[in-house]
Amino acid sequence: MATQENSASGPQAGGHPRVSIASTVNGEQRHAVVAPMRRLLDVLREDWGLTGAKEGCGEGECGACTVLLDGQPVNSCLVPAVHADGAEIRTIEGLADHGALHAVQAAFLAHGGAQCGICTPGMAVTAAWLVDANAGKPVPEAAIRQCLAGNLCRCTGYGQIVQAVVDALGAPSTPNPKFVAGSGTDAVWGTEKDPAVVAKAREQEPVVTRIELTALGTSTADSDNASGGGQP
Amino acid sequence: MSEQPGMALGEYPTTLPSPQLLRDVAVLRPNDLHHALTLLDEAQRAGQALRPMAGCTDLLVEAHFGKPMPAQVLDLWALRHSLGTLQWTERGLRIGALATYRTALQDPRFCAELPALAKAASLVGATQIQARGTFAGNVENASPAADAAPMLMALDASVELTSLRGVRELPLHSYYLGYRRTVRMPDEIITSLLIPADRLGHPGQWLRKVGTRAYQAITKVGLAGVFSWQDGLLQDVSLVAVSMAATPLRCFAMEGYLRHKSLSDLDPIGLRQAQARDLTPIDDVRSTADYRAEVFARLVEQALRETAAT
Numbered sequence: 323m324a325t326q327e328n329s330a331s332g333p334q335a336g337g338h339p340r341v342s343i344a345s346t347v348n349g350e351q352r353h354a355v356v357a358p359m360r361r362l363l364d365v366l367r368e369d370w371g372l373t374g375a376k377e378g379c380g381e382g383e384c385g386a387c388t389v390l391l392d393g394q395p396v397n398s399c400l401v402p403a404v405h406a407d408g409a410e411i412r413t414i415e416g417l418a419d420h421g422a423l424h425a426v427q428a429a430f431l432a433h434g435g436a437q438c439g440i441c442t443p444g445m446a447v448t449a450a451w452l453v454d455a456n457a458g459k460p461v462p463e464a465a466i467r468q469c470l471a472g473n474l475c476r477c478t479g480y481g482q483i484v485q486a487v488v489d490a491l492g493a494p495s496t497p498n499p500k501f502v503a504g505s506g507t508d509a510v511w512g513t514e515k516d517p518a519v520v521a522k523a524r525e526q527e528p529v530v531t532r533i534e535l536t537a538l539g540t541s542t543a544d545s546d547n548a549s550g551g552g553q554p
Numbered sequence: 555m556s557e558q559p560g561m562a563l564g565e566y567p568t569t570l571p572s573p574q575l576l577r578d579v580a581v582l583r584p585n586d587l588h589h590a591l592t593l594l595d596e597a598q599r600a601g602q603a604l605r606p607m608a609g610c611t612d613l614l615v616e617a618h619f620g621k622p623m624p625a626q627v628l629d630l631w632a633l634r635h636s637l638g639t640l641q642w643t644e645r646g647l648r649i650g651a652l653a654t655y656r657t658a659l660q661d662p663r664f665c666a667e668l669p670a671l672a673k674a675a676s677l678v679g680a681t682q683i684q685a686r687g688t689f690a691g692n693v694e695n696a697s698p699a700a701d702a703a704p705m706l707m708a709l710d711a712s713v714e715l716t717s718l719r720g721v722r723e724l725p726l727h728s729y730y731l732g733y734r735r736t737v738r739m740p741d742e743i744i745t746s747l748l749i750p751a752d753r754l755g756h757p758g759q760w761l762r763k764v765g766t767r768a769y770q771a772i773t774k775v776g777l778a779g780v781f782s783w784q785d786g787l788l789q790d791v792s793l794v795a796v797s798m799a800a801t802p803l804r805c806f807a808m809e810g811y812l813r814h815k816s817l818s819d820l821d822p823i824g825l826r827q828a829q830a831r832d833l834t835p836i837d838d839v840r841s842t843a844d845y846r847a848e849v850f851a852r853l854v855e856q857a858l859r860e861t862a863a864t
Binding site: 337338339341357358359360361364380381382383385388391394395396397399400401402404405448468469470471472473474 | 572573576577578579580581583609610611614615617618619623627629631656676679680681682683685686768769770
């Protein structure tokens with residue numbers, strides 16, 4: 323854990339605060355002496371040489387820097403180094419197990435779930451989190467899209483990515499009721515704007531309860547898209 | 555993700571400012587709550603600012619956009635194991651200061667008894683932000699476009715503020731003094747948010763966020779409410795407007811207008827006149843005053859229709 327002798331942020335070098343951090347990264351112990359508010363993304367890339375996580379936006383919008391911090395997907399551009407101290411971190415470099423690809427990685431390859439590749443490391447990390455927690459369970463396509471909504475891709479249109487995740491889950495998915503209902507742009511989980519449309523969707527859909535969705539770490543949410551499209 | 559400080563396209567920096575801004579920020583890491591309060595007290599006595607931080611989903615976005623950083627921050631994340639829980643008590647639900655949206659969304663009871671607040675939590679940023687952002691941080695950040703604070707306000711939540719001087723509890727609807735200003739004193743931290751027991755499992759909880767996209771969006775206009783219908787009459791109601799004023803705002807004039815009415819008593823003109831007494835929305839980068847005013851009125855009408863039917 324921390325090398326904090328007291329409450330302050332540790333030894334000062336040249337007037338700049340410094341903190342010594344120790345983390346388990348992809349199963350290996352890593353140490354660094356850094357500015358305490360240095361971004362985890364920079365520590366990973368510049369101090370530890372793990373350049374898989376990318377900087378897309380730097381403000382928590384695009385998800386290209388996604389890593390697992392104590393088992394949760396986070397934007398490493400919004401995590402200060404002090405929060406990595408004592409934490410377990412998994413990056414894209416740690417998804418494969420001794421050369422054997424994670425199911426998500428294999429499925430991305432099989433489905434062509436990448437084009438330019440910038441979003442792919444973050445997308446794969448978030449998808450692996452979903453798949454590891456729900457392997458073998460039928461996850462609605464809408465829930466997959468919701469889970470991946472914080473990982474923006476400007477190339478693929480998401481179709482192959484979602485199909486790859488469905489494949490990696492190893493269970494048939496249910497289609498997005500938005501498309502089943504043919505209701506245009508704004509009938510997604512939790513909205514009941516047009517009872518007839520919702521009833522029609524429900525006839526064709528297995529009922530997925532809110533709790534089952536939230537067990538994925540996601541929840542029902544409605545979309546108020548003015549411009550259409552299931553993914554931001 | 556955070557509401558970003560306004561910046562025209564041409565003003566975007568070519569070199570990102572955050573590494574420089576963050577280099578000199580000292581972090582105080584308390585061992586426990588008393589230690590945290592002591593550090594705040596000492597800083598105040600020394601005349602130094604000490605900003606509490608939790609999941610950093612606002613602070614590090616501010617750094618990204620070049621906003622000056624505090625010289626030192628108090629790292630409350632270190633206390634998440636003791637202050638990050640949901641406690642169900644006789645008084646209601648106590649949301650610990652470090653409870654994240656994910657903490658709540660993974661609690662089946664939370665999702666069952668507070669469906670609209672769960673929906674609000676699921677609409678904050680997206681998956682990654684929900685793992686780090688906290689309800690208390692959302693309240694203290696005081697954005698008029700906040701996702702969780704308005705629903706908490708509609709649920710009559712109160713804020714527990716703790717300092718070495720003691721503990722005080724006040725209603726969330728009186729917590730905001732103005733744009734990005736709260737009643738929290740510099741030596742205080744939010745230790746919990748309390749939702750009263752009679753709101754848990756209430757069938758009339760309602761929330762809708764209108765944004766450009768489903769996720770990773772900031773609210774153009776939104777409504778959080780709790781509607782108590784009995785025999786076709788609206789016995790009680792709380793209405794909170796989002797992105798319609800300088801803070802999330804409880805609409806007392808509209809509530810007074812609506813109370814004890816039935817759906818057939820509703821007069822669209824009267825409703826909008828009451829709304830104009832509560833709210834004066836503005837034009838900004840995300841929407842216009844006219845759009846906000848009309849959509850908000852329609853959200854209220856939608857919420858009334860839907861909750862009356864359940």
